[in-house]
Every structure is written in structure tokens, then in C-alpha cells.
Amino acid sequence: MAGERLMTYSVPLIAPSFPAAEDMDGDYRDILDSGRFSNFGPFERAFRAALEDHVGQSVSAVTFSSATTALQAAMLACVDRGSAARDVLVPAFTFPAGPQSIAALGFTPRFVDIEPVGLHADPDAAARILKRDQVSIAGIVIGNSFGTGAHHISAWEDLAGEFDVALIIDSAAGFGSAYEDGTALGARGTCEIFSFHATKPLAIGEGGAVLTRDPDLAERLRRISNFGLDDDGVARLPGLNGKLNEFAAAIGIRQLAGLEADIVRRRAVHDAYRTAVADVDFQRNAERSALGFVSLVLSHGTDRDAVVGDLAARAIEARRYYAPAVHRSDLFAGGAPLPVTEDIEGRVISLPSHRGVTPAVVEAVAEAISARRS
Amino acid sequence: MAGERLMTYSVPLIAPSFPAAEDMDGDYRDILDSGRFSNFGPFERAFRAALEDHVGQSVSAVTFSSATTALQAAMLACVDRGSAARDVLVPAFTFPAGPQSIAALGFTPRFVDIEPVGLHADPDAAARILKRDQVSIAGIVIGNSFGTGAHHISAWEDLAGEFDVALIIDSAAGFGSAYEDGTALGARGTCEIFSFHATKPLAIGEGGAVLTRDPDLAERLRRISNFGLDDDGVARLPGLNGKLNEFAAAIGIRQLAGLEADIVRRRAVHDAYRTAVADVDFQRNAERSALGFVSLVLSHGTDRDAVVGDLAARAIEARRYYAPAVHRSDLFAGGAPLPVTEDIEGRVISLPSHRGVTPAVVEAVAEAISARRS
Numbered sequence: 179m180a181g182e183r184l185m186t187y188s189v190p191l192i193a194p195s196f197p198a199a200e201d202m203d204g205d206y207r208d209i210l211d212s213g214r215f216s217n218f219g220p221f222e223r224a225f226r227a228a229l230e231d232h233v234g235q236s237v238s239a240v241t242f243s244s245a246t247t248a249l250q251a252a253m254l255a256c257v258d259r260g261s262a263a264r265d266v267l268v269p270a271f272t273f274p275a276g277p278q279s280i281a282a283l284g285f286t287p288r289f290v291d292i293e294p295v296g297l298h299a300d301p302d303a304a305a306r307i308l309k310r311d312q313v314s315i316a317g318i319v320i321g322n323s324f325g326t327g328a329h330h331i332s333a334w335e336d337l338a339g340e341f342d343v344a345l346i347i348d349s350a351a352g353f354g355s356a357y358e359d360g361t362a363l364g365a366r367g368t369c370e371i372f373s374f375h376a377t378k379p380l381a382i383g384e385g386g387a388v389l390t391r392d393p394d395l396a397e398r399l400r401r402i403s404n405f406g407l408d409d410d411g412v413a414r415l416p417g418l419n420g421k422l423n424e425f426a427a428a429i430g431i432r433q434l435a436g437l438e439a440d441i442v443r444r445r446a447v448h449d450a451y452r453t454a455v456a457d458v459d460f461q462r463n464a465e466r467s468a469l470g471f472v473s474l475v476l477s478h479g480t481d482r483d484a485v486v487g488d489l490a491a492r493a494i495e496a497r498r499y500y501a502p503a504v505h506r507s508d509l510f511a512g513g514a515p516l517p518v519t520e521d522i523e524g525r526v527i528s529l530p531s532h533r534g535v536t537p538a539v540v541e542a543v544a545e546a547i548s549a550r551r552s
Numbered sequence: 553m554a555g556e557r558l559m560t561y562s563v564p565l566i567a568p569s570f571p572a573a574e575d576m577d578g579d580y581r582d583i584l585d586s587g588r589f590s591n592f593g594p595f596e597r598a599f600r601a602a603l604e605d606h607v608g609q610s611v612s613a614v615t616f617s618s619a620t621t622a623l624q625a626a627m628l629a630c631v632d633r634g635s636a637a638r639d640v641l642v643p644a645f646t647f648p649a650g651p652q653s654i655a656a657l658g659f660t661p662r663f664v665d666i667e668p669v670g671l672h673a674d675p676d677a678a679a680r681i682l683k684r685d686q687v688s689i690a691g692i693v694i695g696n697s698f699g700t701g702a703h704h705i706s707a708w709e710d711l712a713g714e715f716d717v718a719l720i721i722d723s724a725a726g727f728g729s730a731y732e733d734g735t736a737l738g739a740r741g742t743c744e745i746f747s748f749h750a751t752k753p754l755a756i757g758e759g760g761a762v763l764t765r766d767p768d769l770a771e772r773l774r775r776i777s778n779f780g781l782d783d784d785g786v787a788r789l790p791g792l793n794g795k796l797n798e799f800a801a802a803i804g805i806r807q808l809a810g811l812e813a814d815i816v817r818r819r820a821v822h823d824a825y826r827t828a829v830a831d832v833d834f835q836r837n838a839e840r841s842a843l844g845f846v847s848l849v850l851s852h853g854t855d856r857d858a859v860v861g862d863l864a865a866r867a868i869e870a871r872r873y874y875a876p877a878v879h880r881s882d883l884f885a886g887g888a889p890l891p892v893t894e895d896i897e898g899r900v901i902s903l904p905s906h907r908g909v910t911p912a913v914v915e916a917v918a919e920a921i922s923a924r925r926s
Contacts, residue, residue, distance in 0.1 A: 196584055203577045210570055215750035215757040243617045243758060246779075246793035254656060274779050274787035282628060282790055284658020376589035383589040383797035384617060405620075405648050406883070413648035414882055416656060419620035423757035425799050507787055509780070 238396030245373030245386030256344035270505035325351030354468035364389035612770030619747030619760030630718035644879035699725030728842035
């Protein structure tokens with residue numbers, strides 16, 4: 179199965195590190211002593227508080243078993259199911275989970291093109307759909323692509339406000355990233371969704387969270403994550419099971435403690451790529467990102483697949499996110515063409531940023547890209 | 553929040569026990585060594601195989617992060633979203649997760665009454681809805697209430713076959729239970745859903761599984777649990793994130809090893825209640841159940857709430873599942889009356905069955921029920 183490949187590379191794209199066994203042994207004994215294994219036990223509450231402290235800006239955090247479950251919950255909480263509008267605006271240059279969640283919940287993804295600088299959904303393209311074509315939408319799900327904060331996030335907030343729909347921001351890879359004004363991701367739009375999958379900068383195996391400045395929404399989301407139950411055990415809200423168990427929360431607390439130091443190291447790797455690799459476009463604002471990996475756009479004429487192959491031959495893993503873009507899959511085919519998406523998906527390449535990336539690896543990447551430039 | 557109460561009872565309804573810390577320390581070190589934290593790693597594969605071995609009957613198991621996520625996946629796989637029919641048949645005497653999942657995925661729960669002997673959805677009541685009222689349905693979700701195998705499961709299979717819709721069986725509390733013919737739960741209908749929540753007989757904190765005799769369906773479900781991705785990383789199926797992480801799978805393997813001995817003890821407690829408590833109806837076929845707790849129906853005229861209160865005063869926890877029944881909640885109100893459900897929900901009481909239930913506890917329960925019989 180895809181998603182987490184066998185590590186046959188000496189420099190894989192992702193190399194997660196996890197807490198020491200002796201630390202987790204102590205946490206496990208504490209869990210046994212508490213008799214609480216899930217349902218908002220002491221580790222979940224502490225992890226939630228630590229997420230809030232880390233992001234600041236008075237956000238409330240709601241933990242989830244995965245970012246996708248978090249996204250489903252956010253849609254149940256924020257997207258009007260009684261509305262006649264069934265379309266939800268979403269980029270096609272994204273992981274399939276967003277469009278799939280929209281479809282699973284009975285809505286229709288309405289794909290919007292990206293802009294070529296940040297690689298995020300383009301608010302101008304959205305305005306054309308909403309104003310020129312007068313498409314009615316029930317909500318908006320955009321991504322902070324590759325965990326990098328979109329430079330035009332205010333334009334999206336304005337657009338969502340103008341059309342009175344929720345703006346759900348998929349910041350899956352972005353815990354620890356900042357917007358261009360220096361504020362941490364997590365406090366924009368109606369809410370932001372984060373992933374703590376093993377491949378993410380803040381890795382706990384499987385897990386996720388919703389962060390929002392709206393404490394009432396956070397409380398609703400917490401209930402939705404536990405079957406919509408009120409304190410009396412009666413379900414009065416829509417619901418699912420999105421609860422993060424205590425073991426996962428314990429890992430999260432320990433991983434969060436090491437996150438900032440890890441990001442400093444990753445940013446140094448990013449700087450090294452910027453210095454060494456010529457004639458490519460780095461993603462705008464990536465220098466403020468958590469940088470689970472480094473993504474760049476090769477020049478027209480560079481053979482991207484050959485670069486990936488050359489690096490694989492040197493045991494360095496590079497990947498092609500997100501190719502093919504979601505709107506070209508059989509699941510969702512049939513929408514309008516997305517020219518920027520279709521250009522970028524053939525040129526973007528994602529490179530490792532972890533501590534295994536030595537100066538020699540950076541040099542090998544630069545050489546491989548240079549060699550395949552026509 | 554409801555769902556897992558603070559244990560202020562000396563005999564709580566549920567008293568989960570978990571693997572020893574030294575065992576889990578070894579497993580955690582193995583996970584660190586493998587570098588695999590989720591996405592069908594070695595512990596998940598071993599747990600899946602152990603589930604299949606335990607149930608036999610050539611079933612295939614697909615693990616999930618929760619039973620509710622498993623149910624969502626089963627609905628994505630088996631319930632025709634292109635059909636004009638939007639109703640899904642489901643009992644109201646059930647945990648809200650089933651009806652909520654149906655609603656979340658854009659369908660409408662069509663509530664069916666239960667029968668008073670097994671407390672399961674009644675196939676005769678369903679036949680009236682389908683044949684007399686000619687209601688069109690997209691699928692059927694029934695429950696093996698309290699984990700006890702329904703004695704009329706064949707009638708449900710016949711009905712689903714006649715109307716050519718999937719029969720998804722919510723066996724959440726039933727891992728380790730058997731049908732009346734002695735075969736283990738897990739091999740009936742289109743598929744069966746199991747929960748491994750901390751409160752269930754096979755407790756891993758949060759987790760679940762789908763079991764099915766159809767290996768192609770199992771493979772589809774496994775892909776759906778990982779965003780519908782094919783081996784090439786392209787999503788060609790609907791999808792969500794339902795993956796069970798390696799830590800949870802490791803706990804599951806150890807818990808499964810102790811399950812049968814635990815069930816033997818629980819069945820002895822059930823026998824003791826049967827001997828001691830007069831003038832009540834025990835659930836049919838409960839003697840073949842995993843018996844996470846023991847449920848019985850008090851006689852008309854017994855004050856159920858007073859019994860619960862009297863037991864609480866003696867620090868023994870009893871609960872009122874499922875009251876109020878789901879069709880009377882504001883979420884779903886407006887359907888037809890369900891006379892059997894509305895009678896049973898006022899009389900059913902669930903009692904602890906774990907190793908803390910001494911003969912004195914059984915005696916106290918019998919006395920409390922007898923004292924409140926009018």
C-alpha cells in the first residue's frame with residue numbers, strides 16, 4: 179500500500195524520529211495508573227493545552243484521531259447541510275483527503291486553480307467562479323500547501339466573509355509554520371486542520387487537531403468528536419468518533435517539546451538548498467514553514483521524472499506531490515481545466531529536509547537538477 | 553464529557569485491564585526499530601491476521617482507528633451513492649454512531665423497531681416497511697445489540713438479498729461472541745463492524761475492524777481506509793483515514809491473547825445473575841456473548857431508575873442503554889412510533905460483568921431489583 183513506503187533509500191524523503199522508549203514506558207505506566215485510555219483523559223487534555231500554548235493567539239485546540247477525521251468534523255460543524263448549495267470550493271493541487279471528505283459527506287468538490295508562487299488555491303480564481311460564474315457554494319476548504327502559510331490568506335477570509343460561508347484551512351503539514359506576518363498557523367479562517375501523521379513535522383503516528391479562535395466552535399467540535407454527546411450522554415449534535423487516545427496524546431506531548439529545535443535544523447537545510455540549487459522557484463514563505471520536506475518548482479524544460487530517477491539511483495528519495503492533481507483522477511474527473519495546477523504538477527519536486535540531509539546530499543540534488551535542465 | 557465516566561464506583565460498569573508495562577515497552581522498542589508507526593506496519597498486519605484466526609470461517613479482517621470510522625468506510629464501500637434511494641434502515645435502539653454515520657454521509661436513517669427477546673432490529677418490522685409501505689432503501693445497518701448475536705440473522709440476510717442492498721452488521725461489542733449456531737460473529741451479512749474501544753471486551757483504547765467473507769471487499773476497505781490510494785499513490789476509490797497505528801495494534805495483539813479466558817469469567821458472572829435475579833428477561837443468546845456487560849429487561853412495574861439509584865448508593869454502577877432511544881433525540885425526531893423500542897428503553901438495565909463482580913455484588917443487584925418490583 180502507498181503512503182509510507184519501505185525505506186530502501188539511505189536518504190528517504192521522511193525520516194520520523196519518536197520519543198525514547200524509557201520515556202514512553204513511564205507515560206504508559208501513568209496511563210495504566212489513571213485507568214483512562216481515551217475520552218479526553220489527562221494526556222489528551224495536556225496535549226491540547228500544549229498545542230494552544232504553542233500557537234498562542236488565544237486559539238482553542240480540539241484533538242482528533244487524524245486530520246481527515248478532523249476535517250470531517252469541521253465540515254459537520256461549519257458547512258450548512260440544509261443549504262441548497264452542494265458545491266464546496268477546494269484546490270485540486272492537494273492530497274485527496276480534502277476532496278474525498280467533501281464527497282463522502284454528500285457535497286461536490288468544485289475545484290479551483292492555484293497560483294504559481296505559493297502553490298495555494300488562488301483567491302482570484304475563486305472570485306471568478308463565485309462572481310463571474312455565480313456558482314453557489316456551501317463552504318470553502320483551502321490548503322496551506324506543504325504546510326507553508328498562504329501569503330494571500332486575508333483575501334480568502336474576505337471572500338468567505340463576502341459569501342457568508344466557512345473557510346476551513348487544511349494546514350495538515352503546517353504545525354510550527356508561520357504566515358508572512360510572523361503569526362503561527364492555526365488562528366486564521368473559520369478553523370485550521372493539522373495532521374500529526376508519522377510523516378508530518380509533529381509526528382505521533384496517527385492524529386490531528388482543529389485549531390480555532392472560536393471557543394464555542396471548539397466545544398462543538400469536541401462534542402462532535404465524541405458522537406455529539408452532551409454531558410448527560412444524549413447526542414444532540416451530529417457526530418463521529420474522532421477521539422485521540424491517551425497513548426497517542428502522550429507521544430504528542432513529547433514530540434511537541436522537540437519541534438522547534440527540529441524546525442531550526444530543517445530551515446538550515448532549506449537555506450542550503452536555496453543556495454545550491456539554481457534556476458528553480460522555491461515556494462514563497464517556505465522559510466517560515468515547519469518544512470516536513472522542501473518543495474520547489476523546476477524550470478520549464480527540466481525533466482522532473484529524470485531528476486527523481488537520478489536521485490533514486492543515488493539512494494536519495496524525492497517525490498512528486500501532487501501529481502496527478504486530484505481533478506484528473508477518475509474519482510472527480512469532468513471539471514473545468516486548471517491551467518496553473520496542470521503546469522505546476524509536472525514541475526514540482528519535494529526533497530528531504532531531515533537531519534540526514536548532509537551538504538553532500540544537497541550538492542547531489544543540485545547536480546541532478548542541473549544535469550536534467552534542457 | 554460523557555462516554556467514559558470517572559470511576560467513582562467501587563464496582564464500575566466497565567473496568568478495562570490493559571497489557572503489562574514491560575510487555576508494551578518491548579513492543580514500543582520493536583516499533584522504533586522498524587521505523588514503521590502506521591500504514592499497515594508489522595504490528596497491524598499481525599493483529600489483522602490474529603483477528604482472522606480467532607473468528608475463522610475464512611473471514612478477512614480490515615483494521616480501523618475506530619468502529620465508527622469502520623462503519624463510514626463500509627458505507628462508502630457498500631451503499632450505492634448513485635441510487636435514488638436515500639433511506640438506510642437502522643434500529644433506534646442503538647448507540648447514536650450508526651444513525652449519525654448514515655446522516656453524515658448524506659443518507660437518512662429510517663428507523664425500524666426491535667423485537668423484545670434479543671433486543672435486535674426486527675426483520676418482520678423491516679418487512680412491513682419494505683413490502684407494505686414500499687419504502688425504497690439504499691442499505692441496511694443493523695446491530696447485534698450489546699454484542700449478542702441476533703437469533704434471526706438469516707432472516708435479515710434473506711431480506712437484504714431480496715432487496716439487493718448491503719447488510720452491514722454493527723457488532724461493536726461482539727468480538728468473541730457467537731451466533732446461536734455456535735459460529736463466531738464476524739462472518740454474516742455483507743460485513744460486520746467491531747469496536748475495540750476501552751469499554752469493549754477486546755479493548756485497545758480506540759480501534760475497530762471490519763470482518764467479511766468477501767476478500768475483494770476487504771481489499772477495497774483497506775484502500776478506503778488509506779484515502780482510496782492504489783499502490784501507485786493515486787486515489788481511485790472514495791477514501792478517509794481509518795488506519796490503525798502500530799501502538800494500538802500492538803495492544804490489540806496482547807489483549808486478544810487474553811480474551812477467551814476473560815469471556816469464560818464473564819459468562820460465569822452472567823450465569824450467577826441468571827440464578828440470582830428473579831422475574832426479569834435476560835437477553836436471548838447472551839450466554840454465547842463476550843458480555844462486556846450483562847443486560848436484562850426488568851418486569852413492567854419495576855422502577856428501573858430507582859434500581860440504578862439504589863445500586864449507585866451501594867457504589868455499584870448500572871446504566872440505561874439505550875435510553876432515550878435515538879429516534880426520540882432532537883437530531884432525528886419525526887419518524888413513526890416504535891412501540892417495542894419505547895417499551896424496552898424504559899426497562900432495560902446493564903450490569904457489570906468483570907472480575908470485580910463478586911457473589912456479594914450479584915446478591916446486591918438481585919435485592920435491588922426485587923425491592924423495586926411493584
